[in-house]
Amino acid sequence: MTPREEIPALVRTLRPLVAAEASAEAHGEALDSGDLEQSVWVRLLERLDAEGPPADAASWVTGAVRDEARRARRRAMIERPFGDEPATGPTACPERAALVAERRRVLRAAVARTPGRCPRLLTAMLSPGDPTYREIAGELGISQGSLGPMRSRCLGCLRRMLATEVAAPELRGKER
Numbered sequence: 001m002t003p004r005e006e007i008p009a010l011v012r013t014l015r016p017l018v019a020a021e022a023s024a025e026a027h028g029e030a031l032d033s034g035d036l037e038q039s040v041w042v043r044l045l046e047r048l049d050a051e052g053p054p055a056d057a058a059s060w061v062t063g064a065v066r067d068e069a070r071r072a073r074r075r076a077m078i079e080r081p082f083g084d085e086p087a088t089g090p091t092a093c094p095e096r097a098a099l100v101a102e103r104r105r106v107l108r109a110a111v112a113r114t115p116g117r118c119p120r121l122l123t124a125m126l127s128p129g130d131p132t133y134r135e136i137a138g139e140l141g142i143s144q145g146s147l148g149p150m151r152s153r154c155l156g157c158l159r160r161m162l163a164t165e166v167a168a169p170e171l172r173g174k175e176r
Contacts, residue, residue, distance in 0.1 A: 007045075010053055014044070014061055021065040031072050039068040110161050117142075118154035125151065 022036035043064050047054065054060035111122045117140065124136045137144040 006053060007048060010044075010048075010057070011041075014057055017058060017061050018065070021062055025065050025069040030076060031069060036065060036068050036072065039072075040064045043068070110158060110165070113161065114154060114157050117150070118157060121147075121150060121154050122158065 018037050018040050019033075022033040022040065025031070026033035026036055040061065044061075047060075107126075108123075111126070112119050114122065120140055121136070124131060124139055131139070133144050133147050137147050140147075142150070
């Protein structure tokens with residue numbers, strides 16, 4: 001029987017022993033017996049390629065499981081989790097944050113090019129403080145009643161400006 005043909009028989013023979021040893025070594029520790037088993041199987045396959053099967057497979061498995069458990073405990077002591085949870089939301093990943101920032105920059109540049117009192121009005125409406133109509137009207141020195149129609153005209157102007165800069169898709173996915 002060639003060494004490659006011996007592997008399935010060796011695995012069938014050692015499987016219960018590896019599982020029992022890994023379970024016993026992981027018991028009471030913060031170790032996962034499945035991870036230990038996997039590490040031992042990898043070590044065994046590496047050994048089979050380099051040196052062939054161990055002379056005393058049972059003692060080799062016992063020693064390998066203990067070595068892997070020791071390594072896992074050492075790794076657990078060295079590794080530390082992140083202090084804070086990763087950020088979530090629209091700017092969680094750098095790519096998305098860059099795209100959001102670029103959209104805001106384009107919008108602010110377009111607002112600055114609108115005619116008349118529109119730049120001041122739209123800038124006030126885009127304020128992060130989310131001001132009320134009364135606050136915006138007081139800041140701009142106009143009546144609160146004229147704020148709605150002016151806002152509508154300014155947004156229409158902005159919409160037309162942006163439509164010429166960004167080709168909006170037509171029906172059925174055709175580009176203009």
